[in-house]
Amino acid sequence: xxxxxxxxxxxxxxxxxxxxxxxxxxxxxxxxxxxxxxxxxxxxxxxxxxxxxxxxxxxxxxxxxxxxxxxxxxxxxxxxxxxxxxxxxxxxxxxxxxxxxxxxxxxxxxx
Amino acid sequence: xxxxxxxxxxxxxxxxxxxxxxxxxxxxxxxxxxxxxxxxxxxxxxxxxxxxxxxxxxxxxxxxxxxxxxxxxxxxxxxxxxxxxxxxxxxxxxxxxxxxxxxxxxxxxxxxx
Numbered sequence: 001x002x003x004x005x006x007x008x009x010x011x012x013x014x015x016x017x018x019x020x021x022x023x024x025x026x027x028x029x030x031x032x033x034x035x036x037x038x039x040x041x042x043x044x045x046x047x048x049x050x051x052x053x054x055x056x057x058x059x060x061x062x063x064x065x066x067x068x069x070x071x072x073x074x075x076x077x078x079x080x081x082x083x084x085x086x087x088x089x090x091x092x093x094x095x096x097x098x099x100x101x102x103x104x105x106x107x108x109x110x111x
Numbered sequence: 112x113x114x115x116x117x118x119x120x121x122x123x124x125x126x127x128x129x130x131x132x133x134x135x136x137x138x139x140x141x142x143x144x145x146x147x148x149x150x151x152x153x154x155x156x157x158x159x160x161x162x163x164x165x166x167x168x169x170x171x172x173x174x175x176x177x178x179x180x181x182x183x184x185x186x187x188x189x190x191x192x193x194x195x196x197x198x199x200x201x202x203x204x205x206x207x208x209x210x211x212x213x214x215x216x217x218x219x220x221x222x223x224x
Binding site: 031043045048098100102103104 | 216
């Protein structure tokens with residue numbers, strides 16, 4: 001069954017802890033993306049990667065880090081430097097020039 | 112630079128009424144245009160897209176959109192709203208060779224019984 005998996009669905013952390021969000025795809029897509037979504041707001045791009053071992057900062061990369069060691073995986077680490085980490089995080093993939101495909105999302109709550 | 116404006120952050124219609132969600136874009140090159148739908152606590156699902164060719168595009172769930180270059184618009188319509196259409200809708204733009212999508216702020220659609 002092809003698709004994008006994000007785990008877990010809900011994640012809770014204490015302030016000051018780093019946390020890693022998982023994104024795995026078996027669509028064989030080259031490009032992968034991380035977005036952040038806050039209530040009532042649109043999507044903001046955090047990081048994206050076009051190929052393995054390469055990635056670029058998006059609009060709000062501060063306080064986040066990523067890696068792309070495998071084509072299938074693009075984990076996002078939310079570091080303690082991120083001032084307001086509580087949000088809904090969406091992973092997406094793209095093949096070619098066209099649309100992006102989205103995973104189900106991870107809701108992160110930091111208290 | 113590209114941008115997208117969705118007029119109306121919240122639209123409310125009665126069940127069975129016409130749904131019209133507005134999207135205007137700005138692009139210096141021929142645009143690729145997309146509409147996505149998001150149900151609560153879920154990811155985005157592609158409704159329809161325009162890249163080239165026919166300017167009236169049909170999507171899933173009875174939605175369609177028309178690309179109007181002269182008006183720089185890509186409005187989303189559905190003739191008869193259903194309760195299951197209640198969701199958030201996002202318009203997005205890119206172009207050939209682009210690595211990123213530019214999203215609008217979204218429109219929350221409410222269906223009244």
